[in-house]
Amino acid sequence: MDYSDKVVEHYTNPRNVGKIEDASGVGEVGNPVCGDIMKMFLKIENNIIVDVKFKTFGCGAAIASSSISTELIKGKTIEEALKLKNSDVVKALDGLPPVKLHCSVLAEEAIHEAIADYYRKEGKMTEEEIKEKCSLKEHSCEHCEG
Amino acid sequence: MEKRLPGNSNISFRFIEGEGLLLNLDLKGICASSGSACTSGSLDPSHVLLAIGLPHEIAHGSLRISIGKYNTKEEVDYLIENLVEIVSRLREMSPLWEKFIEGGK
Numbered sequence: 142m143d144y145s146d147k148v149v150e151h152y153t154n155p156r157n158v159g160k161i162e163d164a165s166g167v168g169e170v171g172n173p174v175c176g177d178i179m180k181m182f183l184k185i186e187n188n189i190i191v192d193v194k195f196k197t198f199g200c201g202a203a204i205a206s207s208s209i210s211t212e213l214i215k216g217k218t219i220e221e222a223l224k225l226k227n228s229d230v231v232k233a234l235d236g237l238p239p240v241k242l243h244c245s246v247l248a249e250e251a252i253h254e255a256i257a258d259y260y261r262k263e264g265k266m267t268e269e270e271i272k273e274k275c276s277l278k279e280h281s282c283e284h285c286e287g
Numbered sequence: 288m289e290k291r292l293p294g295n296s297n298i299s300f301r302f303i304e305g306e307g308l309l310l311n312l313d314l315k316g317i318c319a320s321s322g323s324a325c326t327s328g329s330l331d332p333s334h335v336l337l338a339i340g341l342p343h344e345i346a347h348g349s350l351r352i353s354i355g356k357y358n359t360k361e362e363v364d365y366l367i368e369n370l371v372e373i374v375s376r377l378r379e380m381s382p383l384w385e386k387f388i389e390g391g392k
Contacts, residue, residue, distance in 0.1 A: 142306070152310060158380050173344035175355065176330065182384040193358055196382040198344070200306035200330075240330060245294065 144201060144234035151205035156212055159194040166262065168254025171247050179201045181211075181251040185259055188218050195251070202241035209233050210248040219256055223275060225249060253277060294354045299336070299345045302384035303377040308350055311373040317366055332379045344383060 146150075163183040171178040176201035184192035193215050195207040210230055214222040231237050231266035237245060257275040260266050266274070293392035300308065312319055332346035354363065378384040386387045 149310075152307065153314060160385070173342065173347065173383075174314075176332070176343070176347045178382050180385075196380055196385060197296065198302065198381045198383050199304050201310045203304075253375055 142201070143238055143240070144205075145237075147209075147233075147235040148202060148205040148237065151208040151234065152201040155204055155208040155217070157194050157208065158196070161192060163193050164255075166218060166255040166257070166259030168251045168256070168258055170250045170254055171199070173198075175243075176200065177244060177247055179187070179203065179207055179247050179251040181255040183252075183255045183259060185219065188220075190214050190217055190222055192221065199244065199247075200241070202237055202244040203247065206230050206237070206244040206248040206262075207251070210252060215250060217284055222252055223256060225252060250278070289290055294356075294358075295351070296349045297333075297349055299337075299341065299349045300374050301345055302381045303346060303374060304347050305332075305349050308348070308373060310353060311377070312366075312369065313364075313367045315373075317369060319353075321349050322351060 159182075160180075161182040163184070164182040166183045167180065169178065169180040169231050172271040174201075179199065180195065183190055183192045190210045193211045194209055197207045198206050204210050210225070213225055213229065213233060227242070230245040231242065234245075253275045254277065257271050257277055260271045260274070261268075271277070297311060309321055319377055332343060336349055338347040351377070352366070
């Protein structure tokens with residue numbers, strides 16, 4: 142697999158690996174059929190993501206995407222984190238092979254799910270409002286459809 | 288098993304994914320594969336492992352090691368030593384391992 146130096150660096154020394162015991166929100170996406178599962182833990186204080194950790198079952202690109210995403214959203218507001226697109230993750234990694242682009246999508250989805258979980262725990266919004274704010278989608282990929 | 292190639296084995300490590308394992312072995316100078324050469328480049332797990340009834344998450348963690356007549360005992364020791372360390376590290380990172388440890392299933 143043709144990975145950029147940045148991807149190699151991140152899967153060799155992934156940042157923010159682990160879990161947060163008293164997380165404000167936890168998001169888990171992917172499934173074993175696709176071969177990638179990503180779990181993101183967020184600690185949110187005053188609308189700011191003060192800490193973030195991840196656990197990932199997956200290939201090098203999945204590990205690197207999770208690792209760099211945690212760096213990109215740490216210290217940001219919820220709104221800023223929700224604006225993070227998979228293309229930003231790809232850019233920060235100096236590119237991903239086309240067959241691995243879904244890994245960056247998974248990272249974006251994991252962040253959105255974790256923030257949605259935070260809103261659900263907070264209990265101030267309806268499920269519909271949360272879905273819209275966090276743009277939650279049904280998971281779909283070529284592996285699962287086949 | 289009389290007609291089996293003796294220097295080749297396919298081992299699955301539960302809770303971790305094959306490519307992550309291969310990349311880390313590669314960094315240690317160890318060449319291995321996650322499946323057959325005829326399916327190299329494919330991201331899908333081995334169709335043989337799926338056909339014998341293994342679930343996807345186990346089939347995804349397959350490592351195929353082949354040794355030849357020129358490999359030494361020291362090289363095998365080097366492989367084992369690094370494999371233990373890499374598998375432990377990737378498991379610490381795996382949400383499936385976490386579930387297994389906490390749920391005991």
